[in-house]
Amino acid sequence: MEKNIFQLDNEQLKEIARSFKAKVEEGLNTENAEIQCIPTFITPKASGINGKSLVLDLGGTNYRVAIVDFSKTPPTIHPNNGWKKDMSIMKTPGYTREELFKEMADMITGIKREKEMPIGYCFSYPTESVPGGDAKLLRWTKGVDIKEMIGEVVGKPLLDYLNERNKIKFTNIKVLNDTVASLFAGLTDSSYDAYIGLIVGTGTNMATFIPADKIKKLNPSHKVDGLIPVNLESGNFHPPFLTAVDNTVDGISGNPGKQRFEKAVSGMYLGDILKATFPLEEFEEKFDAQKLTSIMNYPDIYKEVYVEVAQWIYSRSAQLVAASLTGLIMLLKSYNKNIRKICLVAEGSLFWSKNRKDKNYNIIVMEKLRELFSLFGLEDVEVDIKSMNNANLIGTGIGALS
Structure with a gap:
């Protein structure tokens, strides 16, 4: 040419x-x-980030769970790189919110926690952030279509579901997308x-x-x-x-x-x-x-x-x-x-x-x-x-x- x-x-x-x-x-x-x-209605601290949080990452068809500990620099991740699971099952026609929550909860149960902590939920689908740090699902992409979740907040129902099933509670949940998560990572x-x-x-x-x-x-x-x-x-x-x-x-x-x-x-x-x-x-x-x-x-x-x-x-x-x-x-x-x-x-x-x-x-x-x-x-x-x-x-x- x-x-x-x-x-x-x-x-x-x-x-x-x-x-x-x-x-x-x-x-x-x-x-x-x-x-x-x-x-996004989450204002991270510019410095002095401390403590532990449970992190969930649901993007494409992979799901990851980890505890991130900010008491050291750089922060440590347990287990290393998080636990991963293929979630292609989400694309099955008729797949429900209950099934999704159960899959997510099963992985979380396997991670050892001594005390209460907040949840960070990296959710890579189109959402609108709401004051307080939750997010409302606008639509599904990537072949997923769980109809009952569209137009609803994604964090609070999951937090309630997990707290009903865990002795050691989670204190709150913040939902953000993967690009905002990368932005926040720079703050270390x-x-x-x-x-x-x-x-x-x-x-x-x-x-x-x-x-x-x-x-x-x-x-x-x-x-x-x-x-x-x-x-x-x-x-x-x-x-x-x-x-x-x-x-x-x-x-x-x-x-x-x-x-x-x-x-x-x-x-x-x-x-x-x-x-x-x-x-x-x-x-x-x-x-x-x-x-x-x-x-x-x-x-x-x-x-x-x-x-x-x-x-x-x-x-x-x-x-x-x-x-x-x-x-x-x-x-x-x-x-x-x-x-x-x-x-x-x-x-x-x-x-x-x-x-x-x-x-x-x-x-x-x-x-x-x-x-x-x-x-x-x-x-x-x-x-x-x-x-x-x-x-x-x-x-x-x-x-x-x-």
Whole structure:
């Protein structure tokens, strides 16, 4: 292929950054905006996090349980990395809330506790946070459909169920999503001026702390102030400069018109972009980011043109992430010009993927961030990109103790 149709120059990336910033502001002011900006009513302590919490992590079809202990630095997790269970059974038609709670309770019973503690519940499905730290389920995704839970809070009924069945009680429950959990995990190091949680794996999303007085859509009766964790739901951003190939991928997806940023960035769709670039070629059915990176890493096995285009798609994904981060950081700086050091907790297999022939994904993001920062006059800002083991267990534990 002569021309890299996926190439974005710095002027285009600057426009994407500005557009992202404007759309986040819109989401903070109005309901149902393109970038939703969902406030989470859990305010973690900036420092002095202490104690133990039980952490539940229900995401996709995996369920994890662990006790996170913050009496030491770094926090310890018992059992190591938590106990894991495959929960594909949740996708069975007619599966009930009672069955789900029983599965969850059975694993919890096996974990030894001496005293009462709070629960942090990392729940990776679309929810709306309610004051007090519970969350209402908006809809199921990922093939799950337990109808009786839709529109209801997910924390309190589970807490009641567990307390009826356990001698040693649980004191309360806080529900947060995986991106907010990554954001909270950064707080284990209090030396930063701002924090961002980022996920670039199968899907993509961002979360950060926003001053309450900048979130115009907040109901005054909630009486919240200070910094509020906000789950951006940034995958739904519609960036400028997408291509005809992106439009094809969008058209054949299950949700046309939605999640356009996610469809250009995340692991679930990068293979589809490559397939749509060569519509007359035969590709295997399952074709995701893992497949894309293996084409780049083992070029001798594949057609040269596939290797080249795979590289373009991979690089563009990382550059789009850098542009959106730049837009978000410009917004944070507009609220607080003293922000110098930012902690970015990055999660996801694509973000930390390796590229044997060229730069790794996280390096492309970092280099492009620096370029865009200098073009926007943000040279005084330093971003630390962190990879943390068990970030969502630690972040959820912090949420529970908030």
